[in-house]
Amino acid sequence: MNxxxxxxxxxxxxxxxxxxxxxxxxxxxxxRLINFAHSDVFMVAGLVxxxxxxxxxxxxxxxxxxxxxxxxxFIIERVAYKPLRTAPRMxxxxxxxxxxxxxxxxxxxxxxxxxxPVTNLIPWISDTITIFGQVTKRVTVxxxxxxxxxxxxxxxxxxxxxxxxxxxxxxxxxxxxQLMGIKINGVISFTFIVGSFLASIGAMLYFTNFPSVAxxxxxxxxxxxxxxxxxGGIGSIPxxxxxxxxxGICQELIKGLGASAFSDAFTFVLLIIILxxxxxxxxxxxxxxxx
Amino acid sequence: MLTDKQLRRKQFILVLAVCLVVxxxxxxxxxxxxxxxxxxxxxxxxxxxATVAVSMNLxxxxxxxxxxxxxxxxxxxxYTYAIFSIPVAQRAGVYMYYDGGIVQFSxxxxxxxxxxxxxxxxxxxxxxxxLAGVIAGLIALLIGLPVLRxxxxxxxxxxxxxxxxxxxxxxxAKLGPLTNGSNLLRAYPDFKHCxxxxxxxxAVVAIMFLLVNSSYGRAFKAIRDDExxxxxxxxxxxxxxxxxxxxxxxxxxVGGGMLAMYMGTVQALSFKxxxxxxILLLVVIGGIGSLTGSVFTSFVYVAAxxxxxxGLDSGKxxxxxAPGIFKNxxxxxxxxxxxxxxxxxxxxxxxxxxxxxxxxxxxxxxxxEVKKNA
Numbered sequence: 001m002n003x004x005x006x007x008x009x010x011x012x013x014x015x016x017x018x019x020x021x022x023x024x025x026x027x028x029x030x031x032r033l034i035n036f037a038h039s040d041v042f043m044v045a046g047l048v049x050x051x052x053x054x055x056x057x058x059x060x061x062x063x064x065x066x067x068x069x070x071x072x073x074f075i076i077e078r079v080a081y082k083p084l085r086t087a088p089r090m091x092x093x094x095x096x097x098x099x100x101x102x103x104x105x106x107x108x109x110x111x112x113x114x115x116x117p118v119t120n121l122i123p124w125i126s127d128t129i130t131i132f133g134q135v136t137k138r139v140t141v142x143x144x145x146x147x148x149x150x151x152x153x154x155x156x157x158x159x160x161x162x163x164x165x166x167x168x169x170x171x172x173x174x175x176x177x178q179l180m181g182i183k184i185n186g187v188i189s190f191t192f193i194v195g196s197f198l199a200s201i202g203a204m205l206y207f208t209n210f211p212s213v214a215x216x217x218x219x220x221x222x223x224x225x226x227x228x229x230x231x232g233g234i235g236s237i238p239x240x241x242x243x244x245x246x247x248g249i250c251q252e253l254i255k256g257l258g259a260s261a262f263s264d265a266f267t268f269v270l271l272i273i274i275l276x277x278x279x280x281x282x283x284x285x286x287x288x289x290x291x
Numbered sequence: 292m293l294t295d296k297q298l299r300r301k302q303f304i305l306v307l308a309v310c311l312v313v314x315x316x317x318x319x320x321x322x323x324x325x326x327x328x329x330x331x332x333x334x335x336x337x338x339x340x341a342t343v344a345v346s347m348n349l350x351x352x353x354x355x356x357x358x359x360x361x362x363x364x365x366x367x368x369x370y371t372y373a374i375f376s377i378p379v380a381q382r383a384g385v386y387m388y389y390d391g392g393i394v395q396f397s398x399x400x401x402x403x404x405x406x407x408x409x410x411x412x413x414x415x416x417x418x419x420x421x422l423a424g425v426i427a428g429l430i431a432l433l434i435g436l437p438v439l440r441x442x443x444x445x446x447x448x449x450x451x452x453x454x455x456x457x458x459x460x461x462x463x464a465k466l467g468p469l470t471n472g473s474n475l476l477r478a479y480p481d482f483k484h485c486x487x488x489x490x491x492x493x494a495v496v497a498i499m500f501l502l503v504n505s506s507y508g509r510a511f512k513a514i515r516d517d518e519x520x521x522x523x524x525x526x527x528x529x530x531x532x533x534x535x536x537x538x539x540x541x542x543x544x545v546g547g548g549m550l551a552m553y554m555g556t557v558q559a560l561s562f563k564x565x566x567x568x569x570i571l572l573l574v575v576i577g578g579i580g581s582l583t584g585s586v587f588t589s590f591v592y593v594a595a596x597x598x599x600x601x602g603l604d605s606g607k608x609x610x611x612x613a614p615g616i617f618k619n620x621x622x623x624x625x626x627x628x629x630x631x632x633x634x635x636x637x638x639x640x641x642x643x644x645x646x647x648x649x650x651x652x653x654x655x656x657x658x659x660e661v662k663k664n665a
Contacts, residue, residue: 032444034444034447034448079635080631080635083635083636084635084638087638089443089444090351090355090357090443091634091638093357093444093447094571094572094575094634095631095634095635097568097571097572098572098627098630098631098634099631100568101565101568101569101572101627101630102624102627102628102630102631104565105620105623105624105626105627106624106627108619108620108623108624109618109619109620109621109623109624110620112618112619112620113619113620216563219563219564223451223455226448227448227452230445230448261459261462261463261464262459262463264455264459265455265456265459265460267452268452268453268455268456269456271448271449271452272437272438272449272452272453275437275438275441275445275448275449276437276438276440276441279441279442279445
């Protein structure tokens with residue numbers, strides 16, 4: 001059995017998961033919130049891409065996708081999460097689930113509920129190339145490289161800039177960071193902007209490989225990316241990326257072995273095992289409960 | 292001045308009166324309307340949602356365990372009900388790709404043979420529903436062993452993951468002789484009258500009410516309010532969490548069985564996480580920690596979505612005709628905006644943590660003492 005094509009596409013899928021997973025992990029690191037709406041932001045990016053690329057030339061369409069997705073992420077944070085800053089964590093999580101429900105229903109209404117075919121592919125990255133004797137699209141090769149570059153850029157941003165310092169401080173201790181004069185709302189908004197930006201890039205790469213975008217399209221990649229973030233240790237960026245590549249490769253290999261029905265179930269088996277054995281994930285920090 | 296005894300009697304009379312009015316209403320509707328009428332359908336579906344919402348409220352509202360596995364347990368219940376109640380004669384047709392399946396008996400038919408056609412079938416259906424709950428509860432016991440050690444959001448993801456695994460497993464072709472693979476299960480019996488649904492739901496709510504007001508219920512609430520403090524006060528955390536999880540899953544399984552009855556067909560594909568989200572939002576709107584709220588909101592939500600707001604999807608609503616705006620999906624968009632408004636601005640929900648009998652609380656101070664003494 002030849003597993004090479006599955007390995008190649010696994011690395012590519014892993015890269016796309018990584019771009020979504022970083023969005024989850026950044027938000028969790030600061031707000032301790034599982035942003036259930038993130039996978040829907042990803043789906044909306046896909047839908048906007050379909051609409052824009054069919055009506056506008058590519059050089060306008062793609063920036064519009066990025067701007068629209070970033071705006072959506074920003075608005076979600078301002079409207080649904082900011083008013084609940086002092087509320088219990090459960091309320092925040094419920095609000096996130098509510099937003100996810102709302103976005104899906106709005107998207108259904110606005111698009112008419114039918115899957116939108118991806119007809120107008122982004123040129124150059126969807127060309128066919130040959131690598132290791134396997135025929136594939138160029139996006140397969142570009143994705144992991146682009147992902148790694150973006151993540152290195154992001155880590156540099158967090159390490160070296162003032163806003164990055166704010167993000168690190170807020171992740172370490174939310175209240176102390178506020179007391180030290182960090183404008184916490186700005187930092188959180190910036191976090192959502194970065195997360196949505198990565199999700200929009202991820203969506204462009206992901207949906208180029210798919211025949212259509214539907215309302216539920218964000219669900220599975222979103223959950224997989226989320227598991228990747230937990231697997232790597234939620235709150236840790238390198239952890240999310242490593243976890244995403246591992247999950248992407250394993251899923252594709254399982255498909256290659258002929259058990260495609262279980263490729264998604266595998267993710268959750270892995271999740272439950274990792275949560276029971278090492279709940280903080282590969283690179284996570286340990287927290288201690290105090291009364 | 293109301294004494295404690297008088298107050299309790301008044302509360303009891305109020306609850307009894309509401310129950311009797313609802314029951315009488317259901318019986319009258321059954322007698323006057325055909326079983327395919329939209330009102331009957333709404334009551335049936337509302338009863339299903341109320342059952343599941345109440346079960347979720349026990350876990351998320353009273354015990355403070357944020358679990359998102361409800362759809363998975365409903366799926367287990369729905370499949371158990373369907374598998375064990377399809378008439379033997381129909382099995383060859385339903386399991387046409389799997390030689391009639393491996394289960395070759397039907398519990399309702401078995402009891403029909405003992406107690407006669409009409410009573411026996413109904414009794415057998417109830418037995419099958421309880422079996423559906425038992426299977427869901429047993430699986431919950433197993434999955435709870437590792438999963439309940441996790442804290443808040445990790446628990447949420449693990450249970451969400453469990454629901455997805457169950458959904459994938461039940462569509463697996465190798466389990467086809469039992470689950471019919473990714474094909475539909477159908478042709479199983481259903482209660483024709485909505486009164487039966489109301490009675491089942493009432494029984495579930497009554498059991499739940501007794502439970503949350505027992506010493507176990509108080510232990511659950513203590514765990515919700517402060518886990519570490521509850522443990523320090525001598526509450527066995529693992530035991531009580533497991534108990535709450537298993538009981539909640541039992542009733543989710545019963546609710547799943549009822550959903551199977553209501554829908555007429557079962558397919559694993561339809562038990563998505565969106566179903567869990569929908570029910571969680573119902574619990575939140577009704578009030579986390581209020582059984583009355585969960586029941587009330589379930590019926591109102593189902594009535595609104597399935598019946599009263601239909602016009603929003605089909606062009607005409609309240610006499611306003613605007614086919615451009617009132618098109619497919621507008622109804623759910625409006626409903627989800629309303630849900631978000633409640634979540635953001637009325638986070639206590641409609642009932643907060645009050646119940647139906649709290650309506651007769653004349654003197655708030657006095658009533659508080661009643662609770663303390665109880």
